Amino acid sequence: MKACGDSPPLVLLHGWGMHAGVWSEVIDRLDWAGEVICPQWPGHGGNVQQAGAAEPAMWLSCARPEIPQGAVWVGWSLGGLLAFSDAAYAYEPLGILAVASTPRFRRAPDWPHGMTAEGLDDFKGRLARHPGQLLRRFRSLLVLGEEDARRAQCAERLEALARPVDPLALAQGLGLLDGFDACETLGRAPCPVRFLLGVNDPLVPVSLSDWLQARGWGCQCVEAGHLLPLCEPDRVAGEIRRFAQALQGVTGENK
Numbered sequence: 001m002k003a004c005g006d007s008p009p010l011v012l013l014h015g016w017g018m019h020a021g022v023w024s025e026v027i028d029r030l031d032w033a034g035e036v037i038c039p040q041w042p043g044h045g046g047n048v049q050q051a052g053a054a055e056p057a058m059w060l061s062c063a064r065p066e067i068p069q070g071a072v073w074v075g076w077s078l079g080g081l082l083a084f085s086d087a088a089y090a091y092e093p094l095g096i097l098a099v100a101s102t103p104r105f106r107r108a109p110d111w112p113h114g115m116t117a118e119g120l121d122d123f124k125g126r127l128a129r130h131p132g133q134l135l136r137r138f139r140s141l142l143v144l145g146e147e148d149a150r151r152a153q154c155a156e157r158l159e160a161l162a163r164p165v166d167p168l169a170l171a172q173g174l175g176l177l178d179g180f181d182a183c184e185t186l187g188r189a190p191c192p193v194r195f196l197l198g199v200n201d202p203l204v205p206v207s208l209s210d211w212l213q214a215r216g217w218g219c220q221c222v223e224a225g226h227l228l229p230l231c232e233p234d235r236v237a238g239e240i241r242r243f244a245q246a247l248q249g250v251t252g253e254n255k
Helices: 020-030 056-062 078-083 117-129 131-142 148-161 167-179 208-214 233-254
Strands: 007-013 034-037 072-076 095-099 193-198 218-222
Touching (some): 020 148, 056 167, 078 095, 117 131, 117 167, 193 208, 193 233
């Protein structure tokens, strides 16, 4: 947690199987004039809280440190998905920037903008057999889509951040990725929304950008994979700053 200045709080939400350390490179580049809060999901990053079920409201309430009201939210991967829940809207976010995220992670005949059902089912099978091997497999996917030189650098950063995760939390998180559909709740977001996607992301197809833009949501794409906070920290920090500046214009007009 970092605090200074008078800007609104900034909430950075990490993804499945990771922890708040994934935002470290972004925070170093942000120079945010306000409080920066990096909640850990239950069972992740040393947070011993356990959610009673794979439901957004329970995961948000069990995040530590607690999420404040009236903050700017930035969610990576699963963090972005949960930011588009009714439970998240109760925190009255000022704006939501989703990074390498989709409102529906499981691909279906009517939804090509997510992971394949086979991919998610493979994760579940690996989790049942050996959670540690699953996390290693997941980390290898995270750096796909990067140029060779950058992939090695990202893999090194990622390995340095590797931490155990509670298997129950992993199972619940997979349940959220597999079952939570935020397409409808995204449509009633109470604040401005923007997306940042990786063109080469193996988990969130860049075709999502067309779906978003057709519905009036801003979306930027960068030549990268899924691990944008670690592999493209300058770009992510820049998008956060631009988004915050745009929000200041919106709130100024509403005064």
